Amino acid sequence: MAATGTTRSQDDHSVAELVREFSTQTSHLIRDELRLAQAEMSVKAKHAGIGVGLFGGAGLLAFFGVGALVTAAIAALALTSLDVWAAALIVAAVLFLLAGVAALIGRGETKQASPTPDRTVENVKRDVEELKEGRHR
Incomplete structure (x- = not known):
């Protein structure tokens, strides 16, 4: 009987060590994964920043292009016996x-926008009600 008790104690000790190792390795793995995710996100953020900057530069160039087109339209109208000011x-x-047309269309679109996700809120309310009903059964 003493041999069985010793074996059980050694097995328990082994299981305890395994659980401890598992816990330690899991925490190391999670920390390593978080470091990797942080490194990936910083690289992605750098690329996103460069992309946003390039989009901003493109927008600025497009703005000046539209200004040049407006100037060209004014010059073209001025050639038709109109004064430049006219x-x-x-x-x-x-x-x-x-x-004005763009503002009216934008106003209509923003009125349709809601700050809360209505369908999701309704789904959550329905789920809560179903859970309450299930608990009372």
Whole structure:
């Protein structure tokens, strides 16, 4: 009987050591994975920053391009026996009209937007009700 008790004690000790090793290795693995994720995210953030900067530069260049097109439209209208100021006034009026249309469309779109995800909220409420009903059965 003493031999069986000793064997059980050694097995218990081995299991305890295995659990301790598992815990230690798991925490090391998690820390290593977090370090890897952090390194990956910093590289991705760098690329994202460069991309955003390039998009900003492209937007600025496009803005100047639109300005050049507006100037060209004014110059083209001025060639049709209109004074330059009248041509500029016509182009400005057309631009304000387009801005007003875009603003009205944008206003309509933002009215449809809701700060809360309505369908998700309804689904969660339904799930909670089902859980409450299941608990009372």
